[in-house]
Amino acid sequence: MDKLMSFFAKLGAQRHLVAIRDGFVTLMPLMIIGSLVTLINQVPGIINQMFGTQLALPVFISTLNGNIWWGTFDMIGLMTVVAISYNLARHYDSDSLAAAVVSLSSYLAIVPQIITAVSETGEEVAAWGNVNRAFTNAQGLFVGIIIALIATEIFVSLKKNDKLVIKMPDGVPPAVGRSFAAVIPGGITVIAMTAAVMIIERVFHMMMGGESMMSIFALVTTFVSQPLLHVADSLGYALVVVFFNQFLWFFGLHGSNIIEGIIQPISLQMMEINAVAFQAGQTVPHIVTKPFLDAFVYIGGSGTVLGMLLAIFLVGKAKQHRTIAKLSIGPSCFNINEPTIFGMPIVLNPILFVPFICAPLVVATVSYLSMAWGLVGRTVAIVPWATPPIISGFLVTGGDWRACVLQIINIAISFVIYLPFVKVADRAEMKREKEMEA
Amino acid sequence: MKRIMLICSAGMSTSLLVQKMEAAAKEAGVECKIWACGESEGKKQLDNADVILLGPQVRFIKDQMIKAIGDRPVKLEVIDTMSYGRMDGKAVLKQGLALCE
Numbered sequence: 001m002d003k004l005m006s007f008f009a010k011l012g013a014q015r016h017l018v019a020i021r022d023g024f025v026t027l028m029p030l031m032i033i034g035s036l037v038t039l040i041n042q043v044p045g046i047i048n049q050m051f052g053t054q055l056a057l058p059v060f061i062s063t064l065n066g067n068i069w070w071g072t073f074d075m076i077g078l079m080t081v082v083a084i085s086y087n088l089a090r091h092y093d094s095d096s097l098a099a100a101v102v103s104l105s106s107y108l109a110i111v112p113q114i115i116t117a118v119s120e121t122g123e124e125v126a127a128w129g130n131v132n133r134a135f136t137n138a139q140g141l142f143v144g145i146i147i148a149l150i151a152t153e154i155f156v157s158l159k160k161n162d163k164l165v166i167k168m169p170d171g172v173p174p175a176v177g178r179s180f181a182a183v184i185p186g187g188i189t190v191i192a193m194t195a196a197v198m199i200i201e202r203v204f205h206m207m208m209g210g211e212s213m214m215s216i217f218a219l220v221t222t223f224v225s226q227p228l229l230h231v232a233d234s235l236g237y238a239l240v241v242v243f244f245n246q247f248l249w250f251f252g253l254h255g256s257n258i259i260e261g262i263i264q265p266i267s268l269q270m271m272e273i274n275a276v277a278f279q280a281g282q283t284v285p286h287i288v289t290k291p292f293l294d295a296f297v298y299i300g301g302s303g304t305v306l307g308m309l310l311a312i313f314l315v316g317k318a319k320q321h322r323t324i325a326k327l328s329i330g331p332s333c334f335n336i337n338e339p340t341i342f343g344m345p346i347v348l349n350p351i352l353f354v355p356f357i358c359a360p361l362v363v364a365t366v367s368y369l370s371m372a373w374g375l376v377g378r379t380v381a382i383v384p385w386a387t388p389p390i391i392s393g394f395l396v397t398g399g400d401w402r403a404c405v406l407q408i409i410n411i412a413i414s415f416v417i418y419l420p421f422v423k424v425a426d427r428a429e430m431k432r433e434k435e436m437e438a
Numbered sequence: 439m440k441r442i443m444l445i446c447s448a449g450m451s452t453s454l455l456v457q458k459m460e461a462a463a464k465e466a467g468v469e470c471k472i473w474a475c476g477e478s479e480g481k482k483q484l485d486n487a488d489v490i491l492l493g494p495q496v497r498f499i500k501d502q503m504i505k506a507i508g509d510r511p512v513k514l515e516v517i518d519t520m521s522y523g524r525m526d527g528k529a530v531l532k533q534g535l536a537l538c539e
């Protein structure tokens with residue numbers, strides 16, 4: 001068990017996963033703003049419909065929203081490259097801005113430069129000198145992450161090598177010398193990355209045949225993203241993620257912090273697809289996104305602990321439990337569970353182990369099925385994870401009141417699951433408290 | 439004046455503790471600056487702190503933080519689990535100040 005925990009501890013501190021996670025933390029405000037405009041964008045449509053005409057103000061607002069979406073979600077892939085590279089280079093105490101710029105350049109160098117446009121006569125023409133938004137938004141995310149990590153590794157290790165730094169003669173201002181320091185490492189990185197990708201594309205083309213060469217993006221989408229999204233959008237995946245999260249928290253480790261670097265890249269792609277479908281009024285395809293977990297499973301914080309706190313308020317008599325519950329209920333309304341987890345404590349508590357693992361799993365299953373059967377809308381927006389339940393459900397589903405009902409049902413389910421265990425734990429604690437007094 | 443920085447995943451739950459620690463410090467008449475932040479923000483503020491206390495849920499970043507601190511004269515410790523759970527500002531303040539000695 002110790003070995004397993006130290007493995008997860010290492011995973012949580014693994015520099016590449018940390019860089020990915022911190023990269024997304026950096027971009028979170030933009031994603032939340034992008035989500036916000038998705039939600040606001042519903043309003044002008046409704047107003048226009050009410051008046052049966054296109055009013056100036058609603059049109060202005062929806063254009064504004066569209067522009068902000070373009071600047072946030074539609075560019076999130078590019079920004080991810082910069083943010084992840086920056087964070088990784090900073091971990092190495094290297095020149096993080098230079099690394100970020102070099103990574104972005106390596107990424108853009110492999111983006112296809114030709115788009116297929118439809119001319120006025122309806123003809124399809126190839127237009128050179130354009131970047132398709134599919135390569136700047138979350139669809140390019142996997143390639144972006146891989147490029148950012150590899151390019152940064154190469155850049156950082158080359159930059160450490162003194163032989164590759166152009167030395168300026170004495171008398172040259174140090175600032176000038178520094179500006180040359182990144183020339184050779186940066187140059188080699190961009191050239192090597194671009195050449196490597198081109199070679200991979202050509203090797204695959206030779207192996208698979210076919211008329212036109214597939215870009216690295218098409219290859220990654222076909223062989224990595226699509227299968228992964230398929231697997232990740234299942235109840236099984238949701239249960240595995242929830243289980244690990246709970247398991248780690250049971251040992252007092254921040255579960256979502258540790259696995260975030262792995263689930264975020266997948267979740268974000270689903271979110272983008274969902275949000276686009278929602279805006280277009282189409283069926284929203286994906287269920288198991290991060291907002292799904294945050295809003296419907298981890299109600300009151302990991303462990304769906306809000307239900308447990310309510311159970312303590314109802315049946316708890318032990319002084320310690322009531323004190324902790326009173327202290328924890330406030331933070332828990334904002335999904336902060338540390339006071340509960342370390343105060344009760346739930347950590348290494350054999351009685352509370354069962355409900356702590358089971359309640360979130362059951363709640364995840366109920367939520368998944370409700371969405372799969374179309375009883376509740378799916379997630380289309382990202383809100384801060386600390387958004388209180390009921391409000392969060394309404395927002396992440398793009399204003400579906402049934403999501404609030406689902407959250408209330410989930411709280412009730414977790415309450416029922418925790419109740420008998422809370423009673424047993426309470427009795428044990430009462431006994432201990434009495435012994436202490438005696 | 440002692441400067442104590444608390445770090446957890448996002449700086450949320452530790453910020454709760456900061457309030458309690460500030461109250462405890464006021465009561466004890468100790469002058470200190472206490473604040474909380476998330477892991478990545480914390481690494482940027484290493485020069486501003488005398489003592490860094492980690493939330494027990496992110497204790498696995500301890501080695502990484504020690505490395506980031508390097509030669510800086512900053513002390514680092516993981517907050518006692520029970521004091522953390524009880525949000526016991528007094529005990530955690532004591533832990534932090536003891537590190538300053």
